[in-house]
Amino acid sequence: xxxxxRPASLARRPFLTAAFLAGLGLALAxxxxxxxLPSTASTQGDSVRSTLAAIDVPMIPDRLGHTLRNELVFLxxxxxxxxxxxxxxxxxxxxxxxxxxxxxxFQRADAASVQGTASYKLLSLADGKVVLxxxxxxxxxxxxSPQRFxxxxxxxxxxxxVARHLAEQIHLQLSTKLTAQ
Numbered sequence: 001x002x003x004x005x006r007p008a009s010l011a012r013r014p015f016l017t018a019a020f021l022a023g024l025g026l027a028l029a030x031x032x033x034x035x036x037l038p039s040t041a042s043t044q045g046d047s048v049r050s051t052l053a054a055i056d057v058p059m060i061p062d063r064l065g066h067t068l069r070n071e072l073v074f075l076x077x078x079x080x081x082x083x084x085x086x087x088x089x090x091x092x093x094x095x096x097x098x099x100x101x102x103x104x105x106f107q108r109a110d111a112a113s114v115q116g117t118a119s120y121k122l123l124s125l126a127d128g129k130v131v132l133x134x135x136x137x138x139x140x141x142x143x144x145s146p147q148r149f150x151x152x153x154x155x156x157x158x159x160x161x162v163a164r165h166l167a168e169q170i171h172l173q174l175s176t177k178l179t180a181q
Contacts, residue, residue: 051178052076052171053083055122058090064116065093067160071167076174087131091120091170095162097155099144114155115139116162120170132177138165 055076060069068091077083094117116139122132140158144151 048175048179050083051087052174054086055174056085056088056125058088060091060093062093062095063156064095064159064163065091067163068093068118068167071164072170075167075171086125088123088125089120089170089174090123091118093118093166095159111141111143112155112158113139113141114158114162116159116166118166118170122174132174134170134173134177136166136169136173138162138169140165 057069057072096115099112117137119135140161142154142158
């Protein structure tokens with residue numbers, strides 16, 4: 001069957017599909033806006049970028065908390081840190097390590113998982129009221145070996161991956177909750 005022999009409805013199908021997709025693209029073109037543009041307004045009156053830069057993150061205890069704080073400071077205001085702080089982000093962390101696989105011949109765990117949760121509250125420095133709060137969680141697995149130093153280094157790397165994941169999740173939740181509708 002050649003192109004000439006095809007029915008008219010089949011010959012128009014690619015054109016109709018392309019026209020439909022082009023129309024759908026034009027209809028949705030105004031619905032998408034970048035979150036971190038200086039013109040994107042936040043619920044606090046400023047842009048989302050300047051509101052996030054105005055968040056102070058105090059020290060968080062433990063190694064997971066230290067890494068989490070460093071990641072949050074970089075994500076919130078990694079440019080220069082000179083913004084006037086109007087908010088304080090209080091973060092409480094919880095960490096646990098569980099073994100997932102046990103080698104029955106040696107009675108030793110072959111893999112482990114670091115699980116971390118972080119609860120946060122965004123407080124206004126002016127009046128001390130809670131602006132936002134929430135909780136995030138994450139985990140990272142790592143292989144264990146008979147070498148003790150390798151196990152410690154693998155566990156620390158997994159802990160850093162968990163902290164980075166928690167920081168990204170907190171940053172994302174703050175950004176989306178602070179965006180004016």
